[in-house]
Amino acid sequence: MSFSLPDLPYAYDALAPYMSRETLEYHHDKHHLAYVNNGNNLLKGTDWEGKPLEDVVVGSFGKNTGLFNNAGQHYNHLHFWKWMKPNGGGKIPGRLEAKIIADFGSVDKFKEFFIQAGVTQFGSGWCWLAVKDGALVVSKTPNGENPLVHGAQPILGCDVWEHSYYIDYRNRRPDYLKAFIDNLVNWEYVDEMFEAALKK
Incomplete structure (x- = not known):
C-alpha cells in the first residue's frame, strides 16, 4: 500500500x-509530503511493499532506517493532524478521563507529565500518551x-x-506544548483511539 498525503x-x-x-x-504541504514521497521511493522492492502502514513501521524498525524514518513520520503525522481541531482542548470524554485520573492521579498531573516529556525530548522527536498492557503511559521518542x-x-x-x-513560538517549546494540550487537542479522536487500543 503506497503512502499518500491526506488533506488537512x-x-x-x-x-x-x-x-x-x-x-x-x-x-503539512512540505514536510509531511516529503515523508510520503521519500517513503514511497524507499518502500519499492522491500518485503513491506503492499503491507499496512503499521506493519511497515514496526517491521522496518531497526532493519531499514531510511524507510522506518519516513514511514514512522507518515504514521505520526496522519494522526497528528487529527489529534488537533479548532477550539480544541476542553472536556475529556468520560471513560478516558476516568482512566487518566486512575493512572496519573489527575488530569492536571497527566498534562504536566505530557508537557515535561515533550520539553525534555532532546532534539527532534515526539511526546506521547499510549496504552500499554492496559495502562496509560506517557513517553517520548526521538525522530x-x-x-x-x-x-x-x-x-x-x-x-x-x-x-x-518555530514559526509561532521560536524556542519556546514549553509554551507550544501547553497551547497544544490546552487549546488544540481533539479529545474525541483521542478517545476513539483509546477505545480501539483497548480492543487490541
Missing part, C-alpha cells in the same frame, strides 16, 4: 492563534519513532520537531 481536516488558518497558517502550510515499536498503542502525540513550532 480543517482550513489552514483554523488553528490560529495557537498554530498559524504558515506553520501548517510548511509542515520518527513512536510507541508502536515499543509494544504500545499511541492515542495522542505531539510533534516537537522545531518545524512544528
Whole structure:
C-alpha cells in the first residue's frame, strides 16, 4: 500500500492563534509530503511493499532506517493532524478521563507529565500518551519513532520537531506544548483511539 498525503481536516488558518497558517502550510504541504514521497521511493522492492502502514513501521524498525524514518513520520503525522481541531482542548470524554485520573492521579498531573516529556525530548522527536498492557503511559521518542515499536498503542502525540513550532513560538517549546494540550487537542479522536487500543 503506497503512502499518500491526506488533506488537512480543517482550513489552514483554523488553528490560529495557537498554530498559524504558515506553520501548517510548511509542515503539512512540505514536510509531511516529503515523508510520503521519500517513503514511497524507499518502500519499492522491500518485503513491506503492499503491507499496512503499521506493519511497515514496526517491521522496518531497526532493519531499514531510511524507510522506518519516513514511514514512522507518515504514521505520526496522519494522526497528528487529527489529534488537533479548532477550539480544541476542553472536556475529556468520560471513560478516558476516568482512566487518566486512575493512572496519573489527575488530569492536571497527566498534562504536566505530557508537557515535561515533550520539553525534555532532546532534539527532534515526539511526546506521547499510549496504552500499554492496559495502562496509560506517557513517553517520548526521538525522530520518527513512536510507541508502536515499543509494544504500545499511541492515542495522542505531539510533534516537537522545531518545524512544528518555530514559526509561532521560536524556542519556546514549553509554551507550544501547553497551547497544544490546552487549546488544540481533539479529545474525541483521542478517545476513539483509546477505545480501539483497548480492543487490541
